[in-house]
Amino acid sequence: MAADLGLLIIRLVIGLTFVGHGAQKLFGWFGGTGITGTGSFIQSIGIKEGAKVWAVLAGLFEFVGGLLFAAGFLTWIGAIMIIIVMIDAIFAVHGKNGYWMTNGGFEYNLVLIAAAIGIALIGPGDYVLIYTP
Secondary structure: OHHHHHHHHHHHHHHHHHHHHHHHHHHOOOOOOHHHHHHHHHHHOOOOOOHHHHHHHHHHHHHHHHHHHHHOOOHHHHHHHHHHHHHHHHHHHHHHHOOOHHHOOOHHHHHHHHHHHHHHHHOOOOOOOOOOO
16 A cells, blocks of 8 residues: 555656656746757757657656556556656766766666656556556
């Protein structure tokens, strides 16, 4: 019971945070810049070709992956989507800054990857929106 509640809390916090980040990229919600602004950021880090396509893909992976992860439905797919976005963030933005977040590094990205892998391996627990064996 306590483990299932713990898994629910982890899934909801991480999953809904990713939903919010995806909504920022896709729709400009929660102070986000939408597809155009996200595309401009992607261009500014050196990815010139298809920046808006990458913005949509990043937003969709965050939004859909976060929904699946939070709901506990096809949790492993949601985890994979979250992990892909975080690996991309490390290689495209944070990796060059070293490990520590205080220097803009990839510390937080790695923590999220570890949590997503852990939940994917353990399973979502009993408190899920739709049970999938």
